[in-house]
Amino acid sequence: MTDRTTTAETAAAAATSRSTTGASTTGASTTGIDELTLALPRTASLATLADARAAIDGIDTAIAALLERRAAVAGVVQRLKPVGGFAGRDPERERLIVAAMAEHAPSLAPGHLARIVNAVIEAGLDAAERKNVQDHPDPAE
Missing domain, CATH: 1.10.287 (Helix Hairpins)
Structure with a gap:
């Protein structure tokens, strides 16, 4: 039996491993910018329902991290706006x-x-x- 990891599973795992902070784990940023990277599987590579669902799970994890960061930045905007x-x-x-x-x-x-x-x-x-x-x-x- 071979150990086969699909593109979708890899993308989901990559997104999940970086999603705890919403940023990449490449090290501390000196520019004040965190990075989020996500491998986006091509739809043609999704051969099974499990592959497709794993791809969606990875994308959803990234979306959640982005929404959390967007909300934080929007909070800064709210403090800076006159109203x-x-x-x-x-x-x-x-x-x-x-x-x-x-x-x-x-x-x-x-x-x-x-x-x-x-x-x-x-x-x-x-x-x-x-x-x-x-x-x-x-x-x-």
């Missing part, structure tokens, strides 16, 4: 984000991407608000 939180949303900026994403995801309809971006932005705003409350509890309570 933060939901009141400080910029519909034009959000439209530009959707348009830029559509260039990288042509098989997804812009309407679907708009809903995804909206959900990601709202989750990031909620996370920033929760962190702000944790960091600055109301002294009256």
Whole structure:
């Protein structure tokens, strides 16, 4: 019996091994930038349901790490903006984000991407608000 590791399993394992921090484990960065690398299996290489599911699991792990980092960066944006939180949303900026994403995801309809971006932005705003409350509890309570 041979030990066979598929491309999808390798991608899933690689994403999982780096997902604890959302960054590569290549060492500390002196530039203030962490790296996330992910082997993206070609769909033609996915021969079995297990291969395809392992590929999705690896991609989902990377997406989760990216969403966590995005929420953290969005928290910084909220602190830097003159009006933060939901009141400080910029519909034009959000439209530009959707348009830029559509260039990288042509098989997804812009309407679907708009809903995804909206959900990601709202989750990031909620996370920033929760962190702000944790960091600055109301002294009256």
